[in-house]
Amino acid sequence: MSFCREPTPSTGKECEKQRMKRIEANDPVALCEEGVKQYVKADDYNSAFEYFTRAAGLGDMEAHYQLSRMYHKGHGIEKDSEKELHHAEEAAIGGHPSARCGLGFHEYDNGNIERAVKHWIIAAAQGHDFSIKKLMEEFRSGIVSKDDLAAALRANQAAVDSAKSPQREAAEEYYENLININAED
Numbered sequence: 001m002s003f004c005r006e007p008t009p010s011t012g013k014e015c016e017k018q019r020m021k022r023i024e025a026n027d028p029v030a031l032c033e034e035g036v037k038q039y040v041k042a043d044d045y046n047s048a049f050e051y052f053t054r055a056a057g058l059g060d061m062e063a064h065y066q067l068s069r070m071y072h073k074g075h076g077i078e079k080d081s082e083k084e085l086h087h088a089e090e091a092a093i094g095g096h097p098s099a100r101c102g103l104g105f106h107e108y109d110n111g112n113i114e115r116a117v118k119h120w121i122i123a124a125a126q127g128h129d130f131s132i133k134k135l136m137e138e139f140r141s142g143i144v145s146k147d148d149l150a151a152a153l154r155a156n157q158a159a160v161d162s163a164k165s166p167q168r169e170a171a172e173e174y175y176e177n178l179i180n181i182n183a184e185d
Contacts, residue, residue: 008174028060035066045076056087061094068099092119097128104134117144124152127159 009015022030035051038044049070055063064087070077071084085106091099104119117138123131135152138144 026054026058028055028058028063031055031058032060032063032066035063039066039070039075045070049076056090059094061091061096061099064088064091064094065096065099068102092122095126097123097126097131100126101128101131101134104131113138113143117148121148121152121155125155125159127156127163129156132156 009018019030019033023034031051032055035048035055038051039048049067052063052066052070056067068084068087068091071080071087073079088099088102088106092103100119100123104116104123106116107113107119108116117135120131120134120138124135132152135144135149139146139149
């Protein structure tokens with residue numbers, strides 16, 4: 001199915017119909033979005049887990065991250081630190097900055113401060129602001145060098161700047177319009 005060649009939906013019902021077609025076609029992003037919807041809006045952790053699992057199996061990094069959070073919190077499933085770590089690692093390897101930052105906390109809690117700092121530096125270079133805060137804290141405590149912090153700040157700013165584009169702004173505007181359309185229905 002080629003969804004990009006279809007007209008842009010103008011009503012909430014059309015959006016829902018297109019979203020369901022994407023889910024039926026096993027679009028990993030649509031599956032993950034449905035998982036988030038089930039998790040947040042419906043408090044249906046079992047359905048969310050199923051959607052996230054399907055999306056993660058298709059390579060969606062956000063789904064891996066969400067599964068790691070579910071295993072951490074034990075929402076709808078038993079807490080399982082090994083599975084939590086597995087999905088966080090998969091998401092981080094795939095470029096998910098929040099997962100990378102979380103791995104930093106995992107390493108920090110286990111006394112692997114150097115590894116924690118490396119994770120935070122990588123996440124900062126992906127534009128993750130909280131990782132910058134952690135690096136600043138560790139700089140103040142003498143763990144992170146001035147040069148490493150400066151390099152992380154430059155990399156973070158470069159990531160933020162590279163994410164700015166007219167296309168991204170148009171996509172954000174489109175997304176806001178979709179939210180407004182859905183709110184009207």
